[in-house]
Amino acid sequence: MKIGELARLAGTNVETIRYYERDGLLPVPARSEGNYRIYGETHVQRLSFIRRCRSLDMTLDEIRILLHFKESPQENCADVNRLLDRHIGHVAQRMQELQELERQLKDLRERCGEARDAAHCGILDGLSQAIVPDGKTASHVQGTHRHAANFKVEKENQGKQV
């Protein structure tokens, strides 16, 4: 099959597949006479595995490790367990951070119940004075905003709403 069909089967888009190939996550496939990439069932399997891991928010490096174990069935899988445990830990940690964040944001929001002029806005006031906490929590868990692609959608909406 060609790249488009693989993309459909695995719910990915075509550029992502080529990106994974460049990045070494997918093996270099055979080519047709017209220089098209030709894939088989094993590629579907592997790509689906990768996408499943991504949907669980693993990094490509984490996935690389898991793929390594899939290819070495005789090895002990203790490291797989450890990797997953660490990943779960990061998710939990990020959730705690977001809870704290939510609390602070709601506090802030209460300072300006309804609209007035910006000079007397409790929110702007609060942001000007609030105690800045420790700062660097050193987890690898991300912030509150998705990356580039999703940002665009967000920005378009902002144009209309704010």
Next chain:
Amino acid sequence: MKIGELARLAGTNVETIRYYERDGLLPVPARSEGNYRIYGETHVQRLSFIRRCRSLDMTLDEIRILLHFKESPQENCADVNRLLDRHIGHVAQRMQELQELERQLKDLRERCGEARDAAHCGILDGLSQAIVPDGKTASHVQGTHRHAANFKVEKENQGKQV
């Protein structure tokens, strides 16, 4: 004061300040004879405001809007309220996503209670078969991993542990 002191006062690092200047968040400061940037109290205020907002996980674009209102005290602050409400919504949404994620990861983890060989690892098995859910939740709320800088720490640890 020079850039280093400003950085200390606002808990930022020097490159970030220059980055904010390039990006238009901080005004272009005066220069000394030796071409050093010279800052005053207003810069400390403004930079601290920005950092406070960042610690609440707002994007630079959101912060730009807030700064606009700080500079236009006569304007109505309803948009500030809306911005904050939306931001709170995104945080809440991401927390829900992370909860679902945690559930799935823990499910997965239970499939391989203790180490065996990778061929019979319940986790790898699970990742090979699990139903992939819908996919795109269209919030602007980010994933489970922090960006480059924090990744590095993470990677170093991985080298030692996995």
Next chain:
DNA sequence: TAGAAACCCTTGAGTGGCTACAGAGTCAAG
């Protein structure tokens, strides 16, 4: 059989919010 439409190719650049580094200049203390 022509030609349009759908697909595919490579290359390069862009996203956010920094961080890091090279190679140079400035300045204060010993």
Next chain:
DNA sequence: CTTGACTCTGTAGCCACTCAAGGGTTTCTA
């Protein structure tokens, strides 16, 4: 006069894609 701490500009890199330009190939339809 040197050492070291600081600063400057410019450029490249991080993640995980995404998009666009400018071309080639295949497949469908008139």
